[in-house]
Structures are given as C-alpha cells and as structure tokens.
Amino acid sequence: MIQITVIQIDNYGPWTVTPNPRRESDLQALQSRLYADLNLMFGAHKGLVFYTRFDNLIAITNGIDLITHKRIQESIRNRYPFTVSMAIASAETPYEAQKLATETLQEYGSAQDENRKEVLDVANELVVDGYVQIAHIDINNITGTFTDIVSAYDTYINVNKVKLYLMEELLKHKALLFFIGGDNFMAPSNGMDEEDFLKIFDKIKNKYNIELKAGIGIGKTAEDASNLADIGLEKIRMKLVNKNICVLRQEDIIEQNLSTKKLCELQR
Amino acid sequence: MIQITVIQIDNYGPWTVTPNPRRESDLQALQSRLYADLNLMFGAHKGLVFYTRFDNLIAITNGIDLITHKRIQESIRNRYPFTVSMAIASAETPYEAQKLATETLQEYGSAQDENRKEVLDVANELVVDGYVQIAHIDINNITGTFTDIVSAYDTYINVNKVKLYLMEELLKHKALLFFIGGDNFMAPSNGMDEEDFLKIFDKIKNKYNIELKAGIGIGKTAEDASNLADIGLEKIRMKLVNKNICVLRQEDIIEQNLSTKKLCELQR
Amino acid sequence: MIQITVIQIDNYGPWTVTPNPRRESDLQALQSRLYADLNLMFGAHKGLVFYTRFDNLIAITNGIDLITHKRIQESIRNRYPFTVSMAIASAETPYEAQKLATETLQEYGSAQDENRKEVLDVANELVVDGYVQIAHIDINNITGTFTDIVSAYDTYINVNKVKLYLMEELLKHKALLFFIGGDNFMAPSNGMDEEDFLKIFDKIKNKYNIELKAGIGIGKTAEDASNLADIGLEKIRMKLVNKNICVLRQEDIIEQNLSTKKLCELQR
Amino acid sequence: MIQITVIQIDNYGPWTVTPNPRRESDLQALQSRLYADLNLMFGAHKGLVFYTRFDNLIAITNGIDLITHKRIQESIRNRYPFTVSMAIASAETPYEAQKLATETLQEYGSAQDENRKEVLDVANELVVDGYVQIAHIDINNITGTFTDIVSAYDTYINVNKVKLYLMEELLKHKALLFFIGGDNFMAPSNGMDEEDFLKIFDKIKNKYNIELKAGIGIGKTAEDASNLADIGLEKIRMKLVNKNICVLRQEDIIEQNLSTKKLCELQR
Ligand SMILES: Nc1nc2c(ncn2[C@@H]2O[C@H](COP(=O)(O)OP(=O)(O)OP(=O)(O)O)[C@@H](O)[C@H]2O)c(=O)[nH]1
Ligand SMILES: Nc1nc2c(ncn2[C@@H]2O[C@H](COP(=O)(O)OP(=O)(O)OP(=O)(O)O)[C@@H](O)[C@H]2O)c(=O)[nH]1
Ligand SMILES: Nc1nc2c(ncn2[C@@H]2O[C@H](COP(=O)(O)OP(=O)(O)OP(=O)(O)O)[C@@H](O)[C@H]2O)c(=O)[nH]1
Ligand SMILES: Nc1nc2c(ncn2[C@@H]2O[C@H](COP(=O)(O)OP(=O)(O)OP(=O)(O)O)[C@@H](O)[C@H]2O)c(=O)[nH]1
Ligand SMILES: [Ca+2]
Numbered sequence A, B, C, D: 001m002i003q004i005t006v007i008q009i010d011n012y013g014p015w016t017v018t019p020n021p022r023r024e025s026d027l028q029a030l031q032s033r034l035y036a037d038l039n040l041m042f043g044a045h046k047g048l049v050f051y052t053r054f055d056n057l058i059a060i061t062n063g064i065d066l067i068t069h070k071r072i073q074e075s076i077r078n079r080y081p082f083t084v085s086m087a088i089a090s091a092e093t094p095y096e097a098q099k100l101a102t103e104t105l106q107e108y109g110s111a112q113d114e115n116r117k118e119v120l121d122v123a124n125e126l127v128v129d130g131y132v133q134i135a136h137i138d139i140n141n142i143t144g145t146f147t148d149i150v151s152a153y154d155t156y157i158n159v160n161k162v163k164l165y166l167m168e169e170l171l172k173h174k175a176l177l178f179f180i181g182g183d184n185f186m187a188p189s190n191g192m193d194e195e196d197f198l199k200i201f202d203k204i205k206n207k208y209n210i211e212l213k214a215g216i217g218i219g220k221t222a223e224d225a226s227n228l229a230d231i232g233l234e235k236i237r238m239k240l241v242n243k244n245i246c247v248l249r250q251e252d253i254i255e256q257n258l259s260t261k262k263l264c265e266l267q268r
C-alpha cells in the first residue's frame, strides 16, 4: 500500500486576478516557493512532493500522520497569501490512491468554492505496513546527444515527448510519472516489475531513439525508496549492472545485512 | 526582435550525485528556489523566466543589459552551491533567438565540462527597439470540467497532452510554449497573428474537446507584454470580447491615449 | 533539563571575502534564508532557532534526536554554498547547555579551521524527560508610545537598550534572551520563577519607563512552551490576569484536564 | 544627501495573534524571508536593507525611484500574507532622513490602524546628486578572542554591548548602526570623518578591550559604498594600511583613474 496526499491551493484562480491580474514573475516565484517549502516540510518526515500543476500537487506520504499534515497546512497559512486543502488516501497502486484522495477533496466542494478552506481529511486510512516503489528514470547521455548539440528548446520538446509517452504507458500499470528536472523522471510505481519497465523503454528506444535507464527503489517511505532508486541508477551509470534497470529493496539490505554493493550487480 | 537568455547550471549532473546521490526533496527545493530567485531578479527589471528543464532555463530579457545579467549571475554564485552560465541572443522569432543563445553557450564547452564556469556572452546583439509578444493561453473552465470531477492525475495528463500539442503546433510558427501552472501556458510568439492561434485552438477543440482562450500582449518588455496578455484574458472571461482571442498592443494604448477599456471590445 | 544545539557555519568569514568581498545584500539574503530554513526544519520537529549572530545560531531542541540533526545538516549542505557544524548539550539551565555545546564544538578546532567541516556531536546526552521554559516578553503598547510617535531608529535604539538590559539581568539566572522582532523577546529560562521576572520588569520600568509583560510557557518541547507563552501573553493583553506575568504549564493542562481558560486567571 | 526608505509591515501585531497566536518558528521564517526578499529586490537596484526590528526596516535607496519602490511593494503584496507601507526621505545625515521618512508614515495613521494599507510616499524629494557613506565595522580577530574560546552566548552578549555602545556614539553624529551578522556592523554615516571613528574605536578599546577596524566607502549608491567599504576592510586585514580605518571614494577611483590598489595605502 502506498499513501498519497493531494494538495490543492484553495480558490487560487480567482485570487490570481483580484483585483487585477498579478505580475506573472511574482506568481512563478510564489508557486515555486510553495513547492520548495512543501518538499522541505514533507521531506523533514521522509515524504516527497511533485509539483504537478503547482496549484494541485501530489505527494507520497507513507509514514506521515494526520497531525503532521495539519502542522504543514498551518505553516502554509502562516506564511502565504492563501491556504491549502489536503486529502490523504492509500491503495495498492499510486493511481488508485491519488484518485481516492481527489474524490475526498471533491466531496467538500469545488476548488474554486470560496467557502471551502483548509480541508484536511483521510479517504480511507493511513498506511501502516505499506511500502513505496519509486523508479528514478533518466535519459542516457542527454548531455552529449541533446544539451550540447541542439537548441535548449529542442531538447526540452524531446524531454516532453518522452514524458508524455511514459505517462501514458505507465498509466496502464496504474503508475504515475513526474518530471523532476534535467532529463529525470520519478515514477511512483507500486506493483510494476522490471520487465514492465524494460518493455516500455524498448518502445521508447524504437519510437524516439532515446535510451532510458532506471534505478528502482522499494522502501518504507518515499525518501527510502528514492534514495535506493538513486543508488540503483548510479550502479547502472558505473556499469556495475549489465542492463538498464537495477531494483533495490530496503528489506533485503536490512534483513540480509547486505550492503548495496552486493545487490543488483553484474553476475560474472 | 525578441531577446532571449538561456541559463544553464554549470556541471550540475555530476554535482547531484557527488559524493553520493543527494536527497531528492532537497534537490527539488533547491531547483525551484533557483527558479523563484531568477524570476524575482529578472522580474525586478521586467524580464520573465520559464523553468523549462530547471537546469536549463529560458528567459525573455528585452530591455535588460549585460551588466544586469552579470549581477544576477554573481548573486547566484553568492548564494547557491553551484554557478550558472548565460547566453543572450536576439532574433525575429523566439525559437531563433533561443537557438542562437544555445549555440553561443555550446561554443564554450559542454554543460558538463567542469572547467566551463560562469560563461556570460551575447550571440549577436542586445535588442534596442524590439518588442515582446506573449500569448497567455488558458483552458476554459478547467475547474468544472476536470479539477472538480476527475482525479488530480487525470487532469494533469490532459493538461500535458494539450501542452505537447501546443508545443508542436506553435513550433511551426517558431514560437515557444511554457506551462506556468494550473491550466495556463505562456507562448512567446513574436510574428504570429490571431488567426494562427484560432486555427490551433480549433484543432485542439476537435482533438481533445478542450476549449482554449488567449490574451495576447505586445509590449516593450516581457512584463509589459504579459500584463497586457492578462488583461486580454480577463476581457474574454468577462465576455467583453466575442471570440477567444484578445490582442492588446502597448503602443496603441500609449500613442492613441486609449484606455484598455476601449480596445479589443465587442463591436456592437 | 533543556537541550540546546549550537549551530555554526563552517569557515564562513574567509568565504565571505573569497576571492573578493561578496555583495552585502546577497550575504544578508543568504544568512536570513539559512535562518528561515533552520526554523522550518527544526520547527517541523517542534524545535525553535534564534538567529543570534547569524553565523552562530542557538536552537532549543528538546525531543529532537541525533539523526534528525544529521538530516538537517545534510539538507543545508545540499542547498547552500557552505556547510554547518552542530553540537548538542543538555543542562539544568539554558546558559549551561549552550556552554557545554560550544565547548564540544571548540574541541574539534577553530570556527575558521578549513579542515573542520560538518561536526555533529553531543556534549553529554540527549534529554529524555526534560522540559523547556520560555518567557515571551513584550513591551506594552510600543505602537502608541514609540512606533507612532518617534522615529524608526529611535524606537529601535530603545528596543536595543531594553534588550541588553534584559540579557544582563537574565544571565544572572543563567537564562538567555533573544530578540524575535518588533518589541518581542524570547527567554529560554528553565529554573526562573514569576518573581524573578517581575523584579527585572520593575527595574526596567524605573530605569527606562518602559513596561513589560510576559507569557511564560513550560512544556515538553520548544514549540509547546512557546505556544503556551503566547497564550499567556494574550491572557494578559485581554486583562484576564491582573499582573504582567502569566505562567502556563503543559502538564497542568494535560493532567488536570484543564483548559487554558481556567489557568492563570484573575482571582476574584 | 542620503536617501532612506522606512518600510513597515501594515497592522502586523494583530495579525500575529489572529485568530490564535501563530507558531513562532513560522513567524521567524516569514520575517526573515521578507528581509531576504527586500534585500534581493532593493539589491537588484543597488540598494541595501537592514532588518532593524523586522516589522520596521530601514533601507538606503539612493538612485532608486518611486516606481521601483511601488513595484517592490506590489511584489510583497503578491507573495506575502500581509502588505507593507513605505516612506522615502532624503537629508544630509542618515538619522535626519529616517526621521523625516518615519514622520511621513506616521501622518497616514498608526502602524496598527487596519485601514492604513500600502502607503507609499516621499517626505521631501528623491536624491539626485547625493552620495552614500557606509562604514563596515568589524571586530579584530573575534574568532581567536571569543568564538573559539568562550561560549556562543557570551560572544553574543559582547557583540551586543559593542553594538549598543556604537549606536549611542554614532547617534551623536547622526549616523545609524546596524548589525549584519558575525562580528560585523554597517553604519550609514554621511558627514563623519576618519577621526570621528578612531575616537569611538579608542573608547571601545578602553572600555571593552575590543579592537575595531572599519572600511569606509563613499559612493553613489548603497552598493557602491558598501563594496568600497569591504575593499577598505580587506586592505586593513592585509596590512596594506597602517591604521584601523581605510576610506575609499568612488569619485577618486573614477575621476583620477586610480585603481583601489593605490588608495588608502601605507605611506612608505
Ligand atoms: N532532480 C534530479 N535531477 C538530476 C539528478 N541527477 C541528474 N539530474 C539532472 O539531469 C541532468 C543531466 O545529468 P545526467 O543525467 O548526469 O547527464 P547525462 O548526460 O544524461 O549522463 P548519463 O545520465 O550519465 O548518461 C542534470 O543537469 C540534472 O538536471 C537527480 O538525482 N535528481
Ligand atoms: N501562473 C498563472 N496561473 C494562473 C493564472 N490565472 C489562473 N491560473 C491558474 O489556473 C488555475 C485555474 O484557474 P482558472 O483558469 O481561473 O479556472 P477555470 O475553471 O479554468 O475558469 P475559466 O478560465 O475562467 O474558465 C488556477 O488554479 C491557477 O493555477 C495566472 O494569471 N497565472
Ligand atoms: N515574533 C513575534 N513578533 C510579534 C508577535 N506578536 C507581536 N509581534 C511584534 O510586535 C510588534 C508590535 O505588536 P504588539 O506588541 O501587538 O503592539 P503593542 O502596541 O506593543 O501592543 P500591546 O503589546 O498589545 O500593548 C508587531 O509589529 C510584531 O513585530 C509574536 O507572536 N511573535
Ligand atoms: N555580513 C557580513 N558578515 C561578514 C563579512 N565578513 C565576515 N563576516 C562575519 O564575521 C564573522 C567573523 O569573520 P572574520 O571577521 O573574518 O573573523 P575574525 O576572526 O574577526 O578575523 P579578522 O576580522 O580578520 O580579525 C564571519 O563568521 C561572518 O559572520 C561580510 O562581508 N559581511
Ligand atoms: Ca541522464
């Protein structure tokens, strides 16, 4: 079970144009700082937030209780010109969890209902013995094949094509996909296996001639999972693995007292 | 002529994993604060920055001179764990300008060359009598048709589909497109006219059943243009215009001493 | 027992002038953001940080373990152009605790030793069953007596006089004092009682003709204590108390199941 | 003539306790970020802001016009849960200028008048041909004499004693003094000369056995002046000057085409 929190700025659209449209550079600064703060505050408790649409954000929050959510909600109210609502849900897949969370939020009224403020609710229940699976997906040598040779915007378009394709393919597995900067994506993907990813990467190789690799981490919290995913990615980069996927499980490392050195290595 | 600055974090990829992969919530906070700061600092001089890939950013900088760029570059060096390089270029279209700027950056070496640091250069020349055209594109009633009724992620995917489609269509006109949050996009689009946009919106209506509207501002700086675009958008929202496009030109307002009230209105 | 953490930027002096002196507005932004971040990150775990000298900060950290300190230290390293060292200590009084913590830091070398980086150590032990006492001290009607009638700088000087006097008087009780903005001070003051404060306030009344009031909170963490102190202050402001001190204890409220309404009230 | 802007958060006291007292770690983060932002935004135009009381701030703004002030005021409104008022004034001395500015603000009503919002006014006139003199004052070897050998709080108290003493002495010359972190102070001090400072430093040496040095910069803007002050301080540190004061004038450097190398040096 993965636990997802959907975060929504309350009645934000009308605010951006009241009494007159607000300067766009200010709105960009405001939104991206909100995102930074949410990551620091959820990150302090091993959660991870994705910016999504900036006014609607999706966070992985396994291990984070209701009172911590409430404290974060208060901290936003204390420092921003708006408030946020939050709904928490858990499910076998990330897609299901975010769907349940959204539905809970929607029950309280419209995102642009001026009377709906600071909702905080749990759709079903907080996860106790769940786990988070995150794939950290990265383009091979984007620097040499794009950044250093084509224009900044052409690289950007290509990254967006890969992104949308990945979103659509992963959705078939009820997994989510978020861009995290550069040529990097993170996919909360409980339930998917190595083969599922390899098949998608093959398709992308054929369609766009872009090669992907992914470290996949499975851990108790978003931070545990993403750290393991990062380590897996480095193993592939250092050619300690002879394929483009490396899966690392927190329980293997803890229970079998294995260092990550031994896992996911080349079999010689 | 539009003036574009391409901003690139120096040798950022290697830094993110040295000596070990850094916590992802920290990287997200770091990147989005860089973006916020760049918007505040360029915004102080009427520029506007788009986050693009977060490690490679594109800014509209008409009216901003080299020394101001240098001061911003220094301010980043003084407050961040990395430095940034910048190249400035001008052209008839935004696509051409960013291409020239990227090429100038590339001449100095790879984005991951550890010896290439704090490049600051101008591809051709700074714009003196240019103008900026920005279309602020927005989905009609996303709240009622998506946000309040489908899941947060489903809304997000739809916004991404529209985004990629817009990117591809606009590119044919050498215009750029950036997501700015919610259901909003900004298109630096010097040279495009009303008809060009209406045709693209029609295609999107047919393909995705999503209706778009756009305020288009034409002004001396990114801020002037985006402010006018916002005002145009509000005129459409308030049904003061009987189509989904409203173009406002700074020179019309200044020279003919017209208030925006009179422009882009319903002909009755 | 109160737990104090002393935080020090590593080798900061030399950095500020290498290779040339850095722009002062940047340094002010950098330092105050570090302070903001430390408050958000320690605050996420109910701690409270005071800016002190900005390069050397003092935090109350009851209830915050070593691993959380380490995570905060890493987060600074990941996002700032410098690193920080931290030493934790506990004692009966705040003064003793910060002294022990400082000594531990000093054992590792000079604040400007370029080889001393990211020290993290505990002087004696982390507090388990301790408590925090915080007095939130405020000047009566500073708005009417200063802000609205004398110059901004004259008000400022007067606040500084009161501050230094309070620092010296409180030190006799091994309590600390920090300015928190406006006309407000916070004094970590384990061991001091109502009478101690009233006497000091009297002296200040006589010497500077400035009247002070204080809410005093006693709780398990810095946040619990400071919240109670704030509530106490409000009770005085609303004249629910007939003196300038109101002490509130977390244990009274929890154990006796009393609401704060009943405590620290006017005896009629 | 020096130009000073007094910045005041509107009706801030009541806000901090409505409907209930707000978490202090949040307020500290909020206030210090406001300070950081003001420094970045005024800094973008070569101004410099001092945190003063955090709710009332004093800035040096030579060269910054009214419209730029207005844009900064709007940017705060767009991103913070409160608004700020500003008044600008110019005078021969910094003390006089801040006094005039405060008076202008006071004419509009109380700092806690809920109807007084976003005042922006000029007391007399904006400075055209003025100059800024800033002394950057620093304690000799605080690391060896305090930081590394006594407790963090004892160092802090000593810095505060020096601060208050400096404030009182400088006020006799109608100069202001602000703490800028570490063992550093900045004194806007138009009209004071080398001798004035040396006498005050002597008194402090006798009274507290603490030695001070100061780089004094005289330039068109706060940034010019503070950069020159920093350079002067480095010259003293590197023993290129045989006293504890080094004055550098922007006009000498520009007009006589002198590099700073030649100025303020040891006469051999
Ligand atoms: N958010 C995030 N971005 C990263 C991370 N690692 C790299 N990036 C981004 O990815 C960009 C490209 O770096 P790399 O992936 O190392 O470069 P590459 O040329 O593709 O090299 P290889 O992936 O090693 O083939 C960087 O500029 C960063 O923006 C990470 O851990 N998190
Ligand atoms: N960056 C930015 N985002 C905006 C702006 N205006 C609205 N938004 C975003 O758009 C979202 C949706 O708001 P609206 O577009 O007002 O809502 P809507 O339901 O589509 O309504 P209409 O557009 O009026 O049909 C908001 O939550 C914001 O995230 C703006 O000026 N700038
Ligand atoms: N950090 C912090 N500052 C506060 C708090 N409450 C008030 N202040 C500051 O204190 C300043 C003055 O506000 P008040 O103390 O309410 O005003 P006053 O005129 O002294 O009124 P009384 O204290 O009610 O007599 C505000 O501008 C704030 O800067 C608080 O809880 N925390
Ligand atoms: N704001 C600011 N603070 C500074 C600057 N330079 C140094 N500091 C602060 O001063 C502290 C002490 O550094 P130094 O003054 O270099 O150390 P010192 O031991 O006194 O050495 P000397 O001054 O060279 O005798 C640093 O930790 C910083 O907090 C500066 O330019 N601006
Ligand atoms: Ca890559």
Ligand SMILES: [Ca+2]
Residues within 6 Å of the ligand: B138, B139, B140, B141, B142, B183
């Ligand atoms: Ca819309």
Ligand SMILES: [Ca+2]
Residues within 6 Å of the ligand: C138, C139, C140, C141, C142, C183
């Ligand atoms: Ca008060």
Ligand SMILES: [Ca+2]
Residues within 6 Å of the ligand: D138, D139, D140, D141, D142, D183
């Ligand atoms: Ca010093």
